[in-house]
Amino acid sequence: MEDLDELILLQLKRITTDVGDFAIGISTKQITRGEQIGFAHKLVDLAESINERVDGPADLIVDGSAIDDGPSDSWQLASPGRGSGQSCRA
Numbered sequence: 570m571e572d573l574d575e576l577i578l579l580q581l582k583r584i585t586t587d588v589g590d591f592a593i594g595i596s597t598k599q600i601t602r603g604e605q606i607g608f609a610h611k612l613v614d615l616a617e618s619i620n621e622r623v624d625g626p627a628d629l630i631v632d633g634s635a636i637d638d639g640p641s642d643s644w645q646l647a648s649p650g651r652g653s654g655q656s657c658r659a
Contacts, residue, residue, distance in 0.1 A: 575623050580615040587611065 591608050594600025 572616065573625075577615065577618045577622060580611070580618060584611055584615060 587608060591600065591604070594604060
């Protein structure tokens with residue numbers, strides 16, 4: 570399991586635990602402004618984690634450049650999905 574998945578599960582566990590107290594506080598009108606804001610922040614953190622998981626590596630931008638060091642007599646041919654290559658002569 571990835572770190573982000575574990576974080577989301579932990580956040581869900583904490584919110585599930587806190588939601589009962591939050592609901593009672595709302596229904597009895599005995600919840601403070603700070604408690605409401607704290608709970609809202611937990612929800613926002615969870616939403617941001619889920620958003621990050623959804624967007625994940627697909628939004629990764631790789632920046633780089635190719636260096637042309639002149640002509641070469643050989644090149645490497647990699648077969649897709651095999652991870653090994655063959656040397657070829659031009």
